[in-house]
Amino acid sequence: MSSLDLGDVAPSTEVLVAPVHLAGAGTTEAAFTILDNAAGWTKTIAFDTDAYYTSPCQRVRIANPVESQYGGWTITYAEDPLGVPDWITTFDRGTPHEIVAAFTETLVQSLPNHFRDYFSDGRRYTGLGPEDVLRRSNWQPLHGSRPHWNFSPDGHAALRTRSGWLHEYTELLTPERSMWRLSGGIDPVHVPSWRAFFTGNTPQHLRTAAAIALTSPDPVPRFAGDIPERHRDLVQVYLAEPTASIPRAEAALARRPYALHPPAPEAAAPTPPASLAAHGRSRRQR
Template sequence: MPHDTTDGDVYVSPRHLARATAVSDPGLDPLRDLGWDLHHDHLGNAYLTAPDGKVRLGYLPEGDDDGLWRVTAYQDAFGPPAWGVCFNDAAPTEFVTAFTNALAEAYRQGPDHYLARPLAGSADRDPFLAVDPLINHGWQLDRPHLSTFAITSPDGLATLEYTIGDLDPAIELETRDARWHLWAGTSSARPFWYATASTDTPAPLLRAVTETLADPAPLPRWRHDSYSYVKGHAQLSPILPPSPPSPTPLDVRRAAASRRPAALPAASVPRWSTTSRPALPGPRR
């Protein structure tokens, strides 16, 4: 189902300061279009499962925490997760949709793509492929700690962190202490929104998110939903209504015809002929 209409009355710039939209369908549609099984629990949470059972997505508005989107992949459908990604309930929906679009494409190509572990030095699997789009758009690389690299947006209000060293897989999947931690705001302790990805998340899936994040185009939102959230940080620009289409030649002719006055009836003019009777003489005085 396409979602190409502008939904909002303002554009939010930079886009990493926009919040989630109220409609989740764009994030679910790429996988539903592949025929993934969809079901709901009694609370209203939605679950999508790939036909081979090796990838699962949970949309969890009634979950135990603020992890609204949780995606996990499995080498064995009945084994532990090979990798996991989480977007919280405020993460811009466009970033989630970028991820699920990339996941749908990887799933079409087979397990060697959606289960491909990052590999340093590989042309298409190097984990730092996810960093390139940000660096190319002016984000700054830093190393705040010996165990962490950080890439920060030009305005300082969005950060992608990469943790070096061994991590506990269970902790990566259940907390924000994951290999990749993407967040926006003035503090990582209380971010505007956040997303995490565990160690073996395929690099192309992460790159799809950072390419969308780095895009300078603003995102449409409703002012009453976003103003208190981004006040003092983001720019809100009114969305102008679209210009009317240019008239066609037929439209011009019809408009001219509608403005032309109706023709008046012809005046009655007496006409004389050789057969006309002469006028009668008037009375004599």
């Protein structure tokens, strides 16, 4: 299967794109389908656009507001349904939907017995953490960095692990201060195209599910026109098989010019290892 030249296909052409961290957000259909079909979950629509979900146990609340600072999805868990959340995960509107869907599906499946299946004596326990998944996919750590950074082989996706003590309420109130941040883009450190934040108590098996989706080598379905303009020289694109069709109505609703307005740069952070940066430059020059 040979890669396509995006200049030769119409924006409405259904294609397969790799890697996922540069493919663009795609549609929100998968995550909505998971939650709409989850037994006992309730859904509320506000302002005709914003969707809010609550789990049967009232411990998990999920919001998908169209207009907010981050957009995308905010997922909270509180052991006491009326108390302060124990953890919060935020996926901004540019996050590839495969990552959001993997996290959400694992959450829905593991919630009925309060994640016990994923404890060390549980039937679904694997012992794998997200860092193990990344290492297995040849991600490289940037030694000596604070905070700690891991980079994908192409240098265009990164995991930041915050260092130092921080009051848990601070990271609950400010996603950028979360313990972990996944991001992707030409410069995933300083000017990422998308970001996902996980506070310190976010269960390991949920973060691992997100990491598995992020590192999958399988190309993902997109419309050619939805691939971010600045990523087009960095992705491999193939004609989609008929079974990989994308719901056009959902895609139309999900299309937003987010790739043109990346998140504001954060505080100074290290650049990827020189070998990874050189690799990225060589691909863009081809």
